[in-house]
Amino acid sequence: MSTEETLITLTIRLIKSFEFRNFKNLIVHVDPTTATPADLAEIVKQRIASESAFKVYRTVEFDTFKLYTKAFGAKTQNLIINLDHDEDWIMDPSIPLSSQIGMGTIENETEISYFSKQMYDAYKAHPETKW
DSSP, rough: OOTTTTOOEEEEEEEEEETTTEEEEEEEOOOOOTHHHHHHHHHHHHHHHHHHHGGGGSSOOOOEEEEEEEOOOOOOOOSSSSOSSSSBBOTTTSSOOGGGSOOOOOOEEEEEEEEEEEHHHHHHHSSOOOO
């Protein structure tokens, strides 16, 4: 069982549209040694279903987590998602957050993007923004 000392704060960037840069942040507290991306997805889905602020996100099929940035780390030039490092920064849903390979440790105040892989692949093929 998690204690208050082992919990970290994560910002989950719920991406609704890559082209229009629609996203909303969701703050969660998890134990990175035991929580997996699958557990994180369950927490996020429950919060989306229960909080009215996320009502427009209930129709989005979220299925992929990807590291966006760590606290005090460099950010990408793309404002919606990091298009680099797919092989390292897309998370394996069965491995605890603290054991994800390629991205180092998931630390307090890390930002993680949560999105539809199908929409991401389409955007990555043609990274165009609309207004």
